[in-house]
Amino acid sequence: MARPTATSRALSQNFLADRATARRFARLAVPHGEPVPLLLEVGAGKGALTDVLAPLCRELHAYEIDPRLVPTLRGRFSGTPHVRVVGADFLAAHPPRTPFAVAGNVPFSRTAAVVDWCLRAPRLTDATLLTQLEYARKRTGDHGRWTRLTVLTWPRHEWRLLARVDRRSFRPVPRVDAGVVRIERRRVPLLDAAASSRWRHLVDLGFSGVGGSLHASLCRAWPRRRVDAAFRAARLDPGVLVGQVAPERWLRLHEVLAR
Numbered sequence: 001m002a003r004p005t006a007t008s009r010a011l012s013q014n015f016l017a018d019r020a021t022a023r024r025f026a027r028l029a030v031p032h033g034e035p036v037p038l039l040l041e042v043g044a045g046k047g048a049l050t051d052v053l054a055p056l057c058r059e060l061h062a063y064e065i066d067p068r069l070v071p072t073l074r075g076r077f078s079g080t081p082h083v084r085v086v087g088a089d090f091l092a093a094h095p096p097r098t099p100f101a102v103a104g105n106v107p108f109s110r111t112a113a114v115v116d117w118c119l120r121a122p123r124l125t126d127a128t129l130l131t132q133l134e135y136a137r138k139r140t141g142d143h144g145r146w147t148r149l150t151v152l153t154w155p156r157h158e159w160r161l162l163a164r165v166d167r168r169s170f171r172p173v174p175r176v177d178a179g180v181v182r183i184e185r186r187r188v189p190l191l192d193a194a195a196s197s198r199w200r201h202l203v204d205l206g207f208s209g210v211g212g213s214l215h216a217s218l219c220r221a222w223p224r225r226r227v228d229a230a231f232r233a234a235r236l237d238p239g240v241l242v243g244q245v246a247p248e249r250w251l252r253l254h255e256v257l258a259r
Contacts, residue, residue, distance in 0.1 A: 013066070016048045016105050016130070018169035026052040027164045028180055029128035042090040042104035042114055042129075045069060047076050049105055054083050063090040065103075090114065095121035102127040108174070113133055118183060119153055128162070136161050136179030140143040145243040148207040152249035155190040155199060157183050190251060195258065202254055203230045206242055214242040222257055230256035 016022055016023035026049065030036055036057045043060035044050050046069060054060050060083045064070055070087035077083040086093070090104075091113055100123060106114050111131045116126040137143055139150050140161040150159050165178040191199055201221075211217045215238040218227045231238055236245060245253075 011045075013045065013107060014105075014170040014172060014174045015045045016169060017171040019048070019052075022048045022052045024163065025049060025103075025128070025130065025180060026056060028182065029053065029101070030056040036101050038096060038098060038100040040090070040093070040096075040100060040102050042102060043074055043107055044085065045105060047073050049103070050077065050083065050117070053103060054080055058082060061086055063088060063093065065089045091117055093127075096123060099123050099125050101125050103129070105130040107132075108132050108135075115139075115149075115183070119157065123220065124185055126182060128180060128182045130165065130178050131181055132174075133164055133177040133179040136181040139181060141246060144186050145179045146246060147150075147243070148203060151207075151241055151250050152203045154250070155186075157185055159183055191254070195254070198258055199254055202257065203250065206250075208244075209242075213238070214240060214245060217242075218253075220256070226257060 016025075029039075030053070030094060034093050038059045038063070039053060039057045041050055041053060041062045044064040045066075047062075050060070050073070051060045054077070062073065062077070062083060063086045064073055065088065067087060070085060073085045077085060091110070095117075098206045100121075102118050102124065106129045108131065111129070114129065115127075118124055138145070138147055140159045143151065153159075160182045161179055162182050163180040164234050165180065168178045170178070202218075203220055204213050205217050208217055211220060214236075215227060215231060218230075222230075228238070233256045234245075234249040236249055237252075
């Protein structure tokens, strides 16, 4: 079994070594059968995912931050003209001005930064990422609990847990399993631009913890009667914990409180 080197630990590198898993990931990243016009791969590593994603794209930019891996990657795909190996930090890249997708085996220590980059990219259509399983479950409500980031971005982005990946599919073998999380930008947002500031205010206040409960937090900004009415409309118990409120229930709260 391969042992992690100092560099692989520093860059949080766990290379996907199972080809069947790579093919499965590619099908999840490009589920509709139509070639992706432009796909950015984060953390190309040794090219395991690049190899199976390339046939599904018209143009593929494979980003790899480790300079030791870049020459081999470029040699491997030198005969594939629509694949461009970029020896640079994905996080330093400027988002394309045309619609594009993101996919990749994300270094576990950089997951939050990569996700933030994707959410900020105005022309992103979707991102399919291999992350720590716990991160994927947390962000997609798989535990029956929801995070502030997921709720805050829900009107514009849908989050889904698509698959679990056994840790033995990677080299070196990490301590935990991985998950495939997909973030899709909605073609039509659930809220219009005029409502975005009210939505952020609602979510930020709800997750602030001020007052000791979601109900108490919201009562700091709205009369208790309106909050009670919103909770009834959303079918929520006043004692519910903020993390237990699904995004759809938040939308109902917003609808009632915004009247």
